[in-house]
Amino acid sequence: MKIRWLGHACFLVENKRKIIIDPFLTGNPLAPVKPSDVGVDAVLVTHGHGDHLGDAVEIARNNDCPVVAIHELSRILGEQGIEAVGMNIGGTATVSDVAVTMVKAFHSADYEGERGIISAGDPAGFVVEMDGKRVYHCGDTDVFLDMELIGELYSPNVMLVPIGGWYTMGVKEAVKAVELVKPEIAIPMHYNTFPVIEADPEEFKKEAENRVEGVRVVILKPGEHVEI
Numbered sequence: 001m002k003i004r005w006l007g008h009a010c011f012l013v014e015n016k017r018k019i020i021i022d023p024f025l026t027g028n029p030l031a032p033v034k035p036s037d038v039g040v041d042a043v044l045v046t047h048g049h050g051d052h053l054g055d056a057v058e059i060a061r062n063n064d065c066p067v068v069a070i071h072e073l074s075r076i077l078g079e080q081g082i083e084a085v086g087m088n089i090g091g092t093a094t095v096s097d098v099a100v101t102m103v104k105a106f107h108s109a110d111y112e113g114e115r116g117i118i119s120a121g122d123p124a125g126f127v128v129e130m131d132g133k134r135v136y137h138c139g140d141t142d143v144f145l146d147m148e149l150i151g152e153l154y155s156p157n158v159m160l161v162p163i164g165g166w167y168t169m170g171v172k173e174a175v176k177a178v179e180l181v182k183p184e185i186a187i188p189m190h191y192n193t194f195p196v197i198e199a200d201p202e203e204f205k206k207e208a209e210n211r212v213e214g215v216r217v218v219i220l221k222p223g224e225h226v227e228i
Helices: 056-063 071-078 147-154 171-181 201-211
Strands: 002-005 011-014 018-021 042-044 067-070 084-087 092-095 098-104 110-113 116-119 124-130 133-137 158-162 185-189 225-227
Touching (some): 011 133, 042 056, 056 067, 071 110, 133 147
Antiparallel strands (some): 002 011
8 A cells, every 4th residue: 555645634545546635735835746636536535624625626526536525514515516425423435445434533624615614514534444454544633532442443554643733733642642543654744734833743753653662653745655
């Protein structure tokens, strides 16, 4: 499995199938690609904020592929003429031959469109299983004790964890989150896109690897990837 970071909270996860999570590319100063460059089998969106929903609709149209989101957000997106797969927290859906489990996140989750700012369900994270490998994308969240259950139930090989603070957990909380989940690999995200979420990934790496036995923190630059 190849996991490529496209800046902020956007990742391409690829094996026999290829998915993109939280495709905020247009307007993302760190994004190394444009929406037109992306070829995928499915799009996953953790919540309706613009820096996560991003270019989901355009990418879905370009690739004639579904967007997976929480039920309320899926209904909003479905009105835009794309295939929107709605699910909810605790559920697992098979989309384009990929098993997608929706898990909790603690954040807000409105959507801003032609009707103004409206409610779009709850925020979420995803555990994606593809060809025997599992990736846990935390979404935007604070640390919470039920992360330990996510680790026990799904045993993710890789955890994609926000460290930027202000809108999500910062380094201190992210280290605790890794301690609860116990992945093999942790990759920091949602930092340094804008000044308000500046954070030091090296600090996160040092603290996480010191506190969590067996974990390896991989720091990616936008456009770089890791293979597991």
